[in-house]
Amino acid sequence: xxxxxxxxxxxxxxxxxxxxxxxxxxxxxxxxxQPFAMLxxxxxxLVQHTTGSFGSAxxxxxxxxxxxxxxxxxxxxxxxxxxxxxxxxxxxxxxxASVVLLVVxxxxxxxxxxxxxxxxPAGASVPQVGPxxxxxxxxxxxxxxLMPTAAAFESVTDEFTFVVGPVLxxxxxxxxxxxxxxxxxxxxxxxxxxxxxxxRATQPPFGISAATAAGPRRSALSIPGVRVLIVAFLGIxxxxxxxxxxxxxxxxxxxxxxxxxxxxxVFAAGNMLAGIAMGAxxxxxxxxxxxxxxxxxxxxxxxxxxxxxSVLLLGALGLVVGLCIxxxxxxxxxxxxxxxxxxxxxxxxTWLTGxxxxxxxxxxxxxxRLADSQGSSxxxxxxxxxxxxxxxxxxxxxSRLRPRETSRVAARGIGHRVPVAVD
Numbered sequence: 001x002x003x004x005x006x007x008x009x010x011x012x013x014x015x016x017x018x019x020x021x022x023x024x025x026x027x028x029x030x031x032x033x034q035p036f037a038m039l040x041x042x043x044x045x046l047v048q049h050t051t052g053s054f055g056s057a058x059x060x061x062x063x064x065x066x067x068x069x070x071x072x073x074x075x076x077x078x079x080x081x082x083x084x085x086x087x088x089x090x091x092x093x094x095x096x097a098s099v100v101l102l103v104v105x106x107x108x109x110x111x112x113x114x115x116x117x118x119x120x121p122a123g124a125s126v127p128q129v130g131p132x133x134x135x136x137x138x139x140x141x142x143x144x145x146l147m148p149t150a151a152a153f154e155s156v157t158d159e160f161t162f163v164v165g166p167v168l169x170x171x172x173x174x175x176x177x178x179x180x181x182x183x184x185x186x187x188x189x190x191x192x193x194x195x196x197x198x199x200r201a202t203q204p205p206f207g208i209s210a211a212t213a214a215g216p217r218r219s220a221l222s223i224p225g226v227r228v229l230i231v232a233f234l235g236i237x238x239x240x241x242x243x244x245x246x247x248x249x250x251x252x253x254x255x256x257x258x259x260x261x262x263x264x265x266v267f268a269a270g271n272m273l274a275g276i277a278m279g280a281x282x283x284x285x286x287x288x289x290x291x292x293x294x295x296x297x298x299x300x301x302x303x304x305x306x307x308x309x310s311v312l313l314l315g316a317l318g319l320v321v322g323l324c325i326x327x328x329x330x331x332x333x334x335x336x337x338x339x340x341x342x343x344x345x346x347x348x349x350t351w352l353t354g355x356x357x358x359x360x361x362x363x364x365x366x367x368x369r370l371a372d373s374q375g376s377s378x379x380x381x382x383x384x385x386x387x388x389x390x391x392x393x394x395x396x397x398x399s400r401l402r403p404r405e406t407s408r409v410a411a412r413g414i415g416h417r418v419p420v421a422v423d
Contacts, residue, residue, distance in 0.1 A: 032192030037165025058368025065361025067123030076350030237359020238386025270322025
């Protein structure tokens, strides 16, 4: 079906940032989401240092990722019901204490099972700041032309986080101490999370008020299109996890571990640049088609990673993979907003974030084992497998990604009608 656009020019980032109250949650939200990108790589570098095994390091990081994936949607559901502040404050405190415990156990040479036990609460309590920021944008801009720009802006912010976080964690671990990355992660979580929780004025409606505005409360997971997007985001997580472990193994193999942060930074920088471009373009192609085309490009690029045997070639391929991730992420978040009621926003966003974490956890585990036994090239096969399976699912079930209504705003009878692209 042909797409429909409301204008030839999308509202810009400047107009978005002038939204009343936006900066009050954007700035603390940016600080509070930095640790998310530092946690996995920090665990991998610390545990690999104390055990000498990428497999063990990947397994501990995977436990953290699985725990986060399982508990994040519940955190989102609680935030929709009781408010973001009520969920954030205890979560931040538990996460900080759990990460500190994990560091102490790793440095003390504790057995692997003890690290697994500490990793569970560390992952379960990861503050879901990114989905909470998206929910605040959605509450402020519901049905307005700025909403797609906000989705792109958030993805750019996420990708900038994935540029800064891993590079910072790697620099701290290799330049100061193997535990420095996780210690910084815990400190940023505590300070940034509490500061973000203090921004009450921009908190979305919750509880009875949210349910009244959007009709009966419905679990986001009950919507077929959300489940399809979860599979797509699992594939994206496999790219993040496979890249983190395999890049670390590759730089160890060539005797230049310091290049790990640079290579991952190039990968994440490509992601961020593509995100900036996505927000600046007024697309005439519908989001479903953009998602499938973008995901196909990601799959092709990820399938070539295992062939790289030099820093230059791996950096170039990593850049291309990064350029392909942002369109898939941004379009996925744009689509999910058309599928869900307002009362399930935070939950839906946390399902997608949790899917990335789960895919990352599985990839870290499998890639770690492959890197230990076969080398880094085998580890790079994991992103290929994850994206191929996810693309096949998207192609088979793309009909489930149709918006639940042509215009959510028009259906509620508030504001002006906003046509949307559906294919």
